[in-house]
Amino acid sequence: MSPDSATLVEIVAVGRELLTGHTVDTNSAWLAASLVRLGARVARIAVVDDDVAAIADALREARGRDAVLVVTTGGLGPTADDCTLAGVGGAFGRRLEEHPAALAFVARRYGEFAAAGAVSDGALTPSRRKMAALPAGAQPLDNPIGTAPGVLLNEGDVTVIALPGVPAEMRAVFEAATPHVRARLGTPGHVAEREIASGLGDESVIATALERVAAIVPGVHLKSLATTFSPACDLRVRLTARGADATEVEARVARAVECLTGELARLKIR
Numbered sequence: 001m002s003p004d005s006a007t008l009v010e011i012v013a014v015g016r017e018l019l020t021g022h023t024v025d026t027n028s029a030w031l032a033a034s035l036v037r038l039g040a041r042v043a044r045i046a047v048v049d050d051d052v053a054a055i056a057d058a059l060r061e062a063r064g065r066d067a068v069l070v071v072t073t074g075g076l077g078p079t080a081d082d083c084t085l086a087g088v089g090g091a092f093g094r095r096l097e098e099h100p101a102a103l104a105f106v107a108r109r110y111g112e113f114a115a116a117g118a119v120s121d122g123a124l125t126p127s128r129r130k131m132a133a134l135p136a137g138a139q140p141l142d143n144p145i146g147t148a149p150g151v152l153l154n155e156g157d158v159t160v161i162a163l164p165g166v167p168a169e170m171r172a173v174f175e176a177a178t179p180h181v182r183a184r185l186g187t188p189g190h191v192a193e194r195e196i197a198s199g200l201g202d203e204s205v206i207a208t209a210l211e212r213v214a215a216i217v218p219g220v221h222l223k224s225l226a227t228t229f230s231p232a233c234d235l236r237v238r239l240t241a242r243g244a245d246a247t248e249v250e251a252r253v254a255r256a257v258e259c260l261t262g263e264l265a266r267l268k269i270r
Contacts, residue, residue, distance in 0.1 A: 007185050009040040010062040013047045014055055014074040014084050015165060027073040027163075027170050034174065035071070038181055039189050041242070043067065050075060055087025063091075063158045069184045070158060071174075074165030076148040078127035084162055085151060089135035092155045102132035102140040102149050109147045142176045145169045152180055159184045190246035192253040194239045198224070198264050201233030209263035210237070213256055219243070220256040 011031050017023040025047060032042045043065065048054040055075070062070045075084030089096050107124055114122035131148045134140065141150030143164060150173035151162040161177050163170045174181075198206055203224050210222045220241045227233055239256050243249040 007040045007189060008065070008067045009035050009042050009069045009071065009185075010065070010067040011035075011042065011045045012055070012058045012062070012070060012072045013045065014050060014072055014087075015047075016050050016081070018047045018074075019049060027165065027167055030167070030171065031071055031073070031163075031174065035181070036191060038178070039185055039191070040069065040181075050081040050083060052083050052086045052090055055084055056090035059088060059091035059160065063155075068158055069181065070160050072160065072162045073170050074163075076131060076151070076162060076164050078130055078148075082130075085133065085135060085138075088138075088151070088153060088160055088162060091160075092135065092153070094135040094137060094153075096133040097136050098129065098132050099134045099138070099140060102134055103129065105140055105142070105149050106132050106147060109143075113147070141173055141180075143169055143173050144176075145172050149173075150177060152177065189242050189244055190249045191240065191242045192246075192249045194253050194257050195225075195236055196239070196257060196260065198235045198237055199268055200235060200264065201230065203235060205267055206235060206237065206264070209260060209267060212263055213259045216259050217252060217256040220252055222256070222260070 011028050013025050013028050015023065018025045028045045032045065035042050046058050048058050059070055072084055075082045085096060106128055110119060110128060111122040113119045134151050135153055138151050138153040141152055143149050146164055146166060146169040148164050150164065153160045159180065161180065163173045200206055203226050206224050210224065214220065214222055220239055223238045225236045225238060227235065237260065239253050241249050241252045
């Protein structure tokens with residue numbers, strides 16, 4: 001397995017509200033940035049409906065693309081449309097089972113919310129117990145804000161981490177899951193990133209310079225950050241590279257910045 005494929009990660013955001021445009025998927029953007037900082041290569045972000053088959057398909061497809069980690073958001077709550085865990089179980093042929101530690105977590109959290117007056121009582125109703133039904137072999141992850149635990153499932157060569165959809169809860173559970181993420185990613189690669197002003201306002205002109213630099217310095221991704229057409233527009237270019245050796249990666253990006261600066265200067269004097 002190549003160094004890149006060894007850190008391949010996909011994100012699956014679950015929720016019809018994301019597909020209808022009623023809710024903006026800020027979770028995936030935050031997760032992608034957090035995963036990249038940990039050395040992952042996020043290869044795909046998918047949004048699927050609150051549907052067991054759709055969720056299962058997304059997970060199986062991610063595994064088929066050699067993702068070693070799949071992070072889901074949303075669908076862990078007490079209502080019938082919260083079906084992410086059923087989808088996870090369906091993807092890997094694992095039935096849902098009431099997990100003692102997850103049930104204890106749900107009971108404790110509802111007890112705490114009841115004591116604080118946030119809910120009328122802390123009884124373990126069927127809908128609340130539903131949140132403690134995990135795919136066989138999975139384990140709960142602490143949620144210090146909400147009532148639904150996150151879930152970790154190791155399935156051979158892939159790990160699934162299921163996070164709540166409420167952004168504050170999602171972030172808190174992800175932080176709790178970070179040791180598991182690091183364990184699955186292994187030794188993280190180094191990511192170097194620079195951003196420079198082009199001094200030009202026409203992306204079609206900059207394209208030529210980007211192509212030349214990509215040919216001169218392979219292994220550096222160059223991305224022009226398009227905005228609006230304006231006489232005062234100064235488009236910026238982001239350069240990114242990754243690899244096992246931090247010194248080599250930083251040197252590669254520095255060389256690309258040097259080449260790009262020269263190419264842009266030549267374009268300006270034409």
